[in-house]
Amino acid sequence: MLVAVTLFGVALLLATACFAALAGARPWASAAVYGICALMSAIGLVCAGFGIGAPPSVISLPLGLPTIGMHFRIDALAAVFLAVVDLGGLVASLFAIGYGRRERDPQKVLPFYPAFLAGMNLVVIADDAFAFLLSWEFMSLMSWALVVSHGRIHENLRAGLVYILMASLGTLLLLPAFALLAGSAGQFAFSAMRAHGPNSTVALAVLSLALIGAGSKAGIFPLHAWLPLAHPAAPSHVSALMSGIMTKVAVYVFIRIAFDLVGPVDWRFGMAVIAVGGITALLGVLYALMQHDLKRLLAYHTVENIGIIFVGLGLALVFRADGMLAAAALAASAALFHVFNHSLFKSLLFFAAGAVQNATNTRDMDKLGGLIRVMPKTAIAFLIGAAAISALPPLNGFASEWMVFQAIFLSSNLPQWGLRLLTPSCGAVLALSAALAAACFVKAFGATFLGRPRSDEAKTAKETDKTSILAMYILVAICVFAGIAPFVFIALLAPAVNLLTAGAMQVHPLIPWQPLVPVAGSHNSYSGLVILVCLIAAIAATALFVHLFANRITRRSDIWDCGHPEDNPLTQYTAASLAQPIRRVFASVLFHARETVDMPAPGDTRAAHFCVTMRDPAWDKFYVPPAKLVGYLADRINPLQYLTIRRYLGIVFLTLVLLLMVLAIWE
Amino acid sequence: MSGMLVMQIAQTVLAVAVAPLLTGMVRKVKARLQYRTGPSVFQPYRDLSRLFTKETVVAHNASWLFCAAPTFVFAATWVAAAQVPTISFDVALSPAAELIALFGILTSARFALALAGLDIGTSFGGIGSSREVMIASIAEPAILMLIFVLALVAGSTRLTDIAFFVASPSVGLRISLLLAFVGLAMIAIAESGRIPVDNPATHLELTMVHEAMVLEYSGRHLALIELAAALKLLFYVSLISAVFVPWGIAPSGGTFVQYIIAMTLYLFKLAVAAATLAFFEISIAKMRVFRVPHFIGAALMLVLLAALLRLVSQSF
Numbered sequence: 001m002l003v004a005v006t007l008f009g010v011a012l013l014l015a016t017a018c019f020a021a022l023a024g025a026r027p028w029a030s031a032a033v034y035g036i037c038a039l040m041s042a043i044g045l046v047c048a049g050f051g052i053g054a055p056p057s058v059i060s061l062p063l064g065l066p067t068i069g070m071h072f073r074i075d076a077l078a079a080v081f082l083a084v085v086d087l088g089g090l091v092a093s094l095f096a097i098g099y100g101r102r103e104r105d106p107q108k109v110l111p112f113y114p115a116f117l118a119g120m121n122l123v124v125i126a127d128d129a130f131a132f133l134l135s136w137e138f139m140s141l142m143s144w145a146l147v148v149s150h151g152r153i154h155e156n157l158r159a160g161l162v163y164i165l166m167a168s169l170g171t172l173l174l175l176p177a178f179a180l181l182a183g184s185a186g187q188f189a190f191s192a193m194r195a196h197g198p199n200s201t202v203a204l205a206v207l208s209l210a211l212i213g214a215g216s217k218a219g220i221f222p223l224h225a226w227l228p229l230a231h232p233a234a235p236s237h238v239s240a241l242m243s244g245i246m247t248k249v250a251v252y253v254f255i256r257i258a259f260d261l262v263g264p265v266d267w268r269f270g271m272a273v274i275a276v277g278g279i280t281a282l283l284g285v286l287y288a289l290m291q292h293d294l295k296r297l298l299a300y301h302t303v304e305n306i307g308i309i310f311v312g313l314g315l316a317l318v319f320r321a322d323g324m325l326a327a328a329a330l331a332a333s334a335a336l337f338h339v340f341n342h343s344l345f346k347s348l349l350f351f352a353a354g355a356v357q358n359a360t361n362t363r364d365m366d367k368l369g370g371l372i373r374v375m376p377k378t379a380i381a382f383l384i385g386a387a388a389i390s391a392l393p394p395l396n397g398f399a400s401e402w403m404v405f406q407a408i409f410l411s412s413n414l415p416q417w418g419l420r421l422l423t424p425s426c427g428a429v430l431a432l433s434a435a436l437a438a439a440c441f442v443k444a445f446g447a448t449f450l451g452r453p454r455s456d457e458a459k460t461a462k463e464t465d466k467t468s469i470l471a472m473y474i475l476v477a478i479c480v481f482a483g484i485a486p487f488v489f490i491a492l493l494a495p496a497v498n499l500l501t502a503g504a505m506q507v508h509p510l511i512p513w514q515p516l517v518p519v520a521g522s523h524n525s526y527s528g529l530v531i532l533v534c535l536i537a538a539i540a541a542t543a544l545f546v547h548l549f550a551n552r553i554t555r556r557s558d559i560w561d562c563g564h565p566e567d568n569p570l571t572q573y574t575a576a577s578l579a580q581p582i583r584r585v586f587a588s589v590l591f592h593a594r595e596t597v598d599m600p601a602p603g604d605t606r607a608a609h610f611c612v613t614m615r616d617p618a619w620d621k622f623y624v625p626p627a628k629l630v631g632y633l634a635d636r637i638n639p640l641q642y643l644t645i646r647r648y649l650g651i652v653f654l655t656l657v658l659l660l661m662v663l664a665i666w667e
Numbered sequence: 668m669s670g671m672l673v674m675q676i677a678q679t680v681l682a683v684a685v686a687p688l689l690t691g692m693v694r695k696v697k698a699r700l701q702y703r704t705g706p707s708v709f710q711p712y713r714d715l716s717r718l719f720t721k722e723t724v725v726a727h728n729a730s731w732l733f734c735a736a737p738t739f740v741f742a743a744t745w746v747a748a749a750q751v752p753t754i755s756f757d758v759a760l761s762p763a764a765e766l767i768a769l770f771g772i773l774t775s776a777r778f779a780l781a782l783a784g785l786d787i788g789t790s791f792g793g794i795g796s797s798r799e800v801m802i803a804s805i806a807e808p809a810i811l812m813l814i815f816v817l818a819l820v821a822g823s824t825r826l827t828d829i830a831f832f833v834a835s836p837s838v839g840l841r842i843s844l845l846l847a848f849v850g851l852a853m854i855a856i857a858e859s860g861r862i863p864v865d866n867p868a869t870h871l872e873l874t875m876v877h878e879a880m881v882l883e884y885s886g887r888h889l890a891l892i893e894l895a896a897a898l899k900l901l902f903y904v905s906l907i908s909a910v911f912v913p914w915g916i917a918p919s920g921g922t923f924v925q926y927i928i929a930m931t932l933y934l935f936k937l938a939v940a941a942a943t944l945a946f947f948e949i950s951i952a953k954m955r956v957f958r959v960p961h962f963i964g965a966a967l968m969l970v971l972l973a974a975l976l977r978l979v980s981q982s983f
Contacts, residue, residue, distance in 0.1 A: 370728070372786075376731075387778065391771070392771065392774055392778055393768055406767075408815075428809075428967070432804065432807055435774070435807030436804045438778055439803070442796060446781075446796065450730070450732070450782060451785055451788030526767075526768050531746070534746045534760070534763070535742055535743060535746055535772075542741055542742050549719060550720070550887040552887075553723065554734075556724075558727065559726045559728070559788075560882065561789040566790070572790070573790060573793025573797065578785075578793060578796065580797060585957070
């Protein structure tokens with residue numbers, strides 16, 4: 001029943017896509033399409049809500065391949081991700097009702113947007129390899145179309161090319177993964193795969209393929225390269241969906257394969273996942289720190305958060321492999337909760353960045369500044385999102401990272417020495433990346449919203465429209481609520497966590513103000529509510545003291561700056577200069593950051609120049625060599641184009657002989 | 668329950684009451700060590716009352732964030748400092764006094780202050796903020812490893828549990844705790860902006876961090892920020908004394924005499940800490956800002972070593 005309703009919603013979304021294609025650029029099309037999308041997402045969200053505690057709901061449709069058909073299923077895990085997808089879809093559509101009005105080519109965005117939503121819904125509810133791969137490709141293609149929708153900008157076309165290559169690579173790897181799972185009998189339904197677990201060698205191959213295949217979509221290092229190119233290129237509500245939601249769909253695929261379909265997983269694979277997650281988290285945030293494009297910075301932060309999620313998943317895998325099911329449940333809850341949290345604050349931040357881009361026509365932080373005065377509501381929304389993603393209590397980002405840290409603390413009971421040493425160092429790496437994330441958002445918020453405006457556009461920007469603000473504040477409210485009452489969400493995630501960890505988690509009665517406790521009997525507890533109440537009480541006491549005893553006269557005056565105020569706003573610290581200390585500490589080795597100063601001699605009146613150059617190790621090590629190889633081979637094969645007809649006939653004849661010989665030997 | 672609440676309130680008020688005294692003591696000892704008379708140990712109270720009675724001057728372009736930040740920074744630091752057990756184990760908020768969360772609250776305070784430093788759009792504010800977040804981000808892994816070591820030793824990250832465990836006679840001398848102590852002391856110096864990482868007594872020095880960030884503040888705003896800085900120092904001193912020398916802290920259901928003893932001992936520990944800090948500060952020179960990662964890196968290595976030893980054997 002549930003899955004049927006969800007599929008109906010998907011069908012309506014696809015119909016909306018066709019309708020949008022017909023409607024073209026008519027003025028009413030945008031509001032109508034996004035309105036319908038919001039409604040359909042709301043329906044999907046309700047289905048997901050019912051699906052979380054309910055027994056699996058299954059349907060099979062006589063579509064697709066003749067003998068197989070298509071199977072769809074909503075179990076607790078799918079319901080959790082369905083909720084993430086549809087909540088994201090709902091707020092993105094709401095945001096787009098206002099935001100999309102200023103779209104220059106709506107006919108290039110509108111038809112693909114509902115189809116993209118439909119694709120993500122389908123991936124999550126697919127229950128056989130055929131339905132899954134079809135939906136996965138559909139989702140990739142639709143998001144690609146959205147990435148190149150502003151194709152007149154050369155950069156976006158390049159982003160589209162890299163993205164389509166990486167998406168094809170991902171599918172290319174997932175295809176054999178499912179083929180191996182299906183086995184020689186060719187059983188494509190997930191239920192059949194679950195019944196016949198593969199042997200350990202095959203399982204390892206499947207897991208590696210799934211990690212790379214799904215990981216390339218999620219953005220683990222070094223497969224993240226497309227992400228910071230493609231996510232910012234799309235319109236902002238699509239960026240929010242791609243960065244906040246589509247990466248989570250990829251995480252879902254990894255969870256579905258690693259925790260559900262392959263059966264027991266060796267702890268060594270879990271260890272690899274932890275290591276990959278740690279590296280991804282740290283490098284993601286360091287990349288982000290080096291950016292001055294607001295949306296690209298946010299895209300790199302997605303890489304960081306995917307790293308945190310994968311650390312949680314890896315921990316869950318090793319704990320499960322070693323039979324520590326309670327700890328596995330903690331790590332899995334932490335990962336799933338972070339999936340949910342990240343989808344919230346990443347969407348929120350992209351919305352705010354989109355509002356800024358619309359108001360100022362730029363994403364370059366070095367041309368912004370002072371927007372807190374002209375766009376106060378957007379500024380507060382961005383600030384809350386920034387605090388949440390920087391893992392500051394009492395917001396939701398802290399709650400899920402706290403759980404990851406508590407899971408890491410439990411790792412000292414693991415039997416394997418390698419893990420006992422790796423996980424604490426991974427904890428240190430996560431702590432470093434959390435602190436760097438805070439530094440990065442001090443930079444992003446400071447350069448964009450604080451200080452003095454660095455351009456006329458920033459000075460004259462106007463606050464964004466009301467529906468966009470509504471969408472942002474819905475997310476702000478959920479972020480705050482999930483921060484002070486995380487237990488509500490942990491309880492909602494419990495059925496899915498039980499699915500992943502063989503029923504290790506007891507489902508408690510739902511008391512919103514209950515503090516988080518890592519495992520039963522532990523004394524460590526965290527309550528966002530208590531911290532919030534303490535903070536409010538302390539603020540109230542301070543305000544009362546100031547009101548009663550302090551001099552309350554405030555005089556406005558000129559900037560002090562130690563007596564040397566500089567009138568030109570370009571002398572302020574920019575995004576690059578704010579990151580300079582961290583660049584010197586970390587990037588000089590990692591990114592080969594070099595600073596060159598061209599200072600004219602005394603008396604010379606030409607301008608001085610300061611230039612920072614950086615290299616991207618992922619491109620240098622992992623992308624350029626294969627590209628060079630392809631180029632080299634292409635050069636070698638190139639002469640074949642210019643042969644005479646006799647030579648071509650000769651080559652055809654030789655090939656034929658060769659093939660016949662192969663066939664003869666084979667027989 | 669009501670007793671716990673009373674103790675919590677007492678501890679909260681005590682924190683804010685003695686924080687300027689600690690700063691005053693450090694300054695006094697430092698002055699004496701430099702053969703100066705130095706101002707009275709109560710001078711910070713006079714400074715604060717002077718700042719609170721002066722009018723507050725704010726730049727024309729300051730936003731609400733600039734004006735709200737001092738209150739938030741002070742409140743958050745206060746909440747963190749009040750949760751460290753100083754006179755009693757049995758306080759109402761002890762379940763909330765979990766170390767990761769405590770440091771998280773301090774990170775929130777720092778986040779707000781670093782943003783406030785950028786609000787006016789001056790170079791000094793930018794230099795201070797960018798350095799502050801750099802130092803903080805390097806210190807963070809060391810802090811987490813420290814919490815990990817303490818959790819390994821005491822089996823909990825709740826501060827009252829750790830203090831209670833260390834206070835129990837069964838603990839004895841442990842190398843991992845010793846290393847963690849040195850590590851925490853180094854982190855404390857870096858985080859509370861003392862020499863050799865930052866110098867709270869200077870202005871207009873190229874290496875300054877905290878003072879550059881708060882340069883635009885005056886009047887009651889500055890008073891709150893100064894008080895927050897004093898509270899942060901008190902937080903670290905109280906944390907060190909609670910974790911490594913928890914003796915004298917009154918157990919649950921303690922008598923009045925026990926509380927008096929706890930209080931006296933606490934003040935004594937503060938005096939010792941102030942003297943040690945002052946002695947350390949006069950015997951070392953301020954570091955270049957890009958040497959700070961080496962300093963904090965050493966702290967990280969020490970706590971990593973502690974964790975490693977502890978993982979190898981329970982007896983370390």
